[in-house]
Amino acid sequence: MQHFNVADLIQRSRELLPGILVSLIVAAAATFLADHYAAPVMLFALMLGMAVNFLAVEGPCKAGIEFTSRTVLRIGIGLLGMRITLEQIAGLGWQISVLVLSLVVITILVSMLVARVMGFKGIFGMLTGGATAICGASAALALSAALPNHPQKEKATLFTVIVVSAFSTIAMIFYPMIANWLELSPSAAGVFLGATIHDVAQVVGAGYSMSTETGDIATVVKLMRVAMLLPVIVCAAMITRMQGADGTGARPPLLPFFAVGFIIMVCINSTGWVPVNIQTGVNDLSRWCLVTAISALGMKTQLKALASVGIKPILLMLGESIFLVVLVLLMMKWLF
Known part of the structure; x- marks a missing residue:
């Protein structure tokens, strides 16, 4: 059993502090601008973060920015649960469960089929389709750990993470515009955003940039998609065993802690039973965690990294994203 080491903790804190402080400064600037110009704070945080993305490449801020974009993000999302009750979830109805189950299964199966048609392995389609349909980079990393070993697996995983993160950032900006253009109600917009945007952080950013109701519903729908990671990983593990791959290496948790x-x-x-002042305090802490994390995500966004990969994999994932949007809109029209 590894014992607690205060010196290691202090050293780790010193490594993380510069990046965390930079992310907080960007978040504070975004909050100031949002308050003064009545614009979405998440969008300001993202854009300001991207303006200083050189800080995340090398130097003393890199480790803290990485920590903020991952761990602080997950803390913020976990705390978001204080906004929502089981009564609200039940109020979404059986249609949402059918929608989420269908979009995940159909998107992954179609992705695997199209990947083979384009000359890729079906497993690559499962990796990209799972990332698109479930929870972006987190799903890509979790699926990669469960899939069979392959000489190109690491490169395929890195590519998927880069592209799905870039597409998710773009979706965070443009999908609320689509929701407004289609004149969706706040609840329908929440279902649309929660069911189509890849990463949890960008769903939160897009949803709460429209309204609190939209953000709450989008978050619940998205967390239902995250829960689908469990059966999909089980399927990936079954494929691995069928192909005789070994089970070495650490497995990610079946459900993320957030x-x-x-x-x-x-x-x-x-x-x-939770007093209102505690609810308010937890919600404020959650909001700061999320704005700070999205500032860090903006700093980590390196769109130029996409130039180093071929066009066919990008077209595959673009097609998956467009397919998901069309599928969700058709299913919303049918179910609702």
Whole structure:
């Protein structure tokens, strides 16, 4: 058993502090601009972060920016559960469950088929389709760990993470415009954003940039998609065993801790015993975590990295994203 080492903790804190402080400064600047110009704070955080993305490449801020974009993000999403109750989730109805299950299964199967038609392995289609349909980079990393070993697996995983993160950032900006153009109600817009945007952070950013109701519903729908990671990883593990691959290497958790934390917070909030001032404090902390994390995500966004890969894999993932949007809109029209 590894014992607690105060010196290591202090050293780790010193490594992370510059990046965390930079992310907080960008978040504070974004909050100031949003308050003064009545514009979405998440969008300001993203754009300001991208303006100083050189800080995330090398130097003392890199480790802290990485920590903020991952761990602080997940803490913020977990705390978001204090906004939502089980009654609200039940109020979404069976249609949302059917929508989420269908979009994940159909998107992954179509992606695997199209990948083979384009000359890729079907497993690459499962990797990109899973990232598109479930939860972006997190799904890509989790699926990669469960899929069979292959000489090109690491490169394919890195490519998928880069492209799905870039597409998710673009979706965070443009999908709310689509929702407005289609004149979707706040609840319908929440379903649309939660069901189509790849990464959890960008779903949160896009949803709450429109309204609190839209953000709450988008977050719940997105967390339902995250829960689909469990059966998909089980399927990937079955493929691995069928191909005789070994099981070496650490496995990621079947459900990310932020999803578990989110559910726990929802259950606590559903009791009705949480004082209003504590609810407000947790919600404010969650908001700061998310704005700070999206500032860090903006700093990490290196769109030029996409220039080093071929056009066919990008077209595959672009097609998957467009297919997902069309599928969700058709299913919303049919179910609702």
